[in-house]
Amino acid sequence: MSRITDAKEVILTSDSTGESWSAAVWDPRNGSMLSVFKNASALGHRTLQLLSDSYVLGANATKARLHIWPLNSPSPLPNIRLNTSGKVNALTCTPNGSYIIASVDEQLFIWQTCTGRLLANLTRHYQPVCCLAITKDGSLFASAGEDGLVFVWSLYKAINDKQDYSPVHTFSNHNMPVKDMHFGFGGARSRLYTVSLDRRANIYELGSGALLVSLIFEMPLTAVIVNSRESELFVGCTTGDIFQCNLHEPPRGIEQHVAKDDEKIMFRAHKSHVTALSISVDCRTLLSGSTDGAVHIWDIVSRQVLKTIEHKGPVTAAFFAKGFENFRASTLEPRLEVRNLQRTLEADDELESEDIIEVISRGRNPAEILDFQSYVGNTVNTVDSSEQEELIKQLREEIKMLKKTNASLFKYSATHILQKANDK
Incomplete structure (x- = not known):
């Protein structure tokens, strides 16, 4: 051969x-x-x-x-x-x-x-x-x-x-x-x-x-x-x-x-x-x-x-x-991991919340997420104070959600990396 x-x-x-x-x-x-x-x-x-x-x-x-x-x-x-x-x-x-x-x-x-x-x-x-x-x-x-x-x-x-x-x-x-x-x-x-x-x-x-x-x-x-x-x-x-x-x-x-x-x-x-x-x-x-x-x-x-x-x-x-x-590689360098296959569907309530990570849609421009003006545009100077406060409140809620998502992502990644290190 x-x-x-x-x-x-x-x-x-x-x-x-x-x-x-x-x-x-x-x-x-x-x-x-x-x-x-x-x-x-x-x-x-x-x-x-x-x-x-x-x-x-x-x-x-x-x-x-x-x-x-x-x-x-x-x-x-x-x-x-x-x-x-x-x-x-x-x-x-x-x-x-x-x-x-x-x-x-x-x-x-x-x-x-x-x-x-x-x-x-x-x-x-x-x-x-x-x-x-x-x-x-x-x-x-x-x-x-x-x-x-x-x-x-x-x-x-x-x-x-x-x-x-x-x-x-x-x-x-x-x-x-x-x-x-x-x-x-x-x-x-x-x-x-x-x-x-x-x-x-x-x-x-x-x-x-x-x-x-x-x-x-x-x-x-x-x-x-x-x-x-x-x-x-x-x-x-x-x-x-x-x-x-x-x-x-x-x-x-x-x-x-x-x-x-x-x-x-x-x-x-x-x-x-x-x-x-x-x-x-x-x-x-x-x-x-x-x-x-x-x-x-x-x-x-x-x-x-x-x-x-x-x-x-x-x-x-x-x-x-x-x-x-x-x-022809002497040592395989795979691009993905393979796990044992499940034979049945999991119910939504059986999934642990800490294993679920919310991901921002790929269709959204990343520059918009980091640009404050993309959220408020020119409305800051044209809307009244009550609408401005409501808009600021929404933005704070979104920032809070992003921080939570980031924390979940860090926890998930750290857990799996440590688990892989222990397995080795």
Whole structure:
């Protein structure tokens, strides 16, 4: 096994056997194995995730638990148990690793990574959720299930609004199970790409919630990816074929049929249905995984297979990832802490008041908070004395609140730092 080099990108894969390892890292330039993550069982379909630039996360294929490894170690993180209420069918996390989102049957669970607290339990699907996706900025995430429904959720609203956690968008254009989803670039105004066994690949615009186009193929679809320019769409089928669609030449109507005999847009090498698709950051290389156990690295222009990475069983995940420094670091320098996951929601009255810290909204300009004139403006000279006194009273109350918040923050930080020192 070779050492991880300074490659800008690496490939992460997993298969359904988990015999030699649960997940592996490969060099996309020559297909050589760089490192493995083992001492756990096989991972579930498309549950392999990167937790920021520090850890690899995956869901057990048969048991109600998650596995986590440091990027630079083949052994799981010690003394951490990530148990769930049931077997996880789909898994994703925010790009910065702060939150973990998983589905168990029809339910969605959201945990805060650094505390392990279960922040939300969402129920809207009628059948098991089979795939999850999240925007590049982590503001929105989508869930899709065997019921053919696609829900787009606000992460902020899901973890803060306990009374009304309704989704931002509800799409019901598929009439069979949705098998894969992918968000483009643009955050809350990005596009969402979905594929289903009903042979449709749908593209939605999140700003308006409109269905932009529906591409209809002649066979069921199982995987989807779009390049970073969002100019080329790739979909994988149950037959093993991969189709390439030019999005710079949209159809005149919402629906467009794609012929299966058009060799100019097809990638053919897999023997059975495609389970994973990914594109390199330079948009020149396509990665595909299949139930035939093969992971192919393609040149997109020539549509030729450059390298093939053989697996012992059906491929459950295959994607390009940034070649983080922690992949080759002798000592891991994580950006976040990981705690044991809670399995039930805490009631509000069970939370200790000293553990709650009020944080000023990020949308507020910090300069305004420190500028007295921003509070009173020009009203001091124009209002009468009674209104002035009331305004001064309000300002004093706010100063008092800020002092209390500062004291709570200091107490909370000092307690955790001392606790960490004692643990060491």
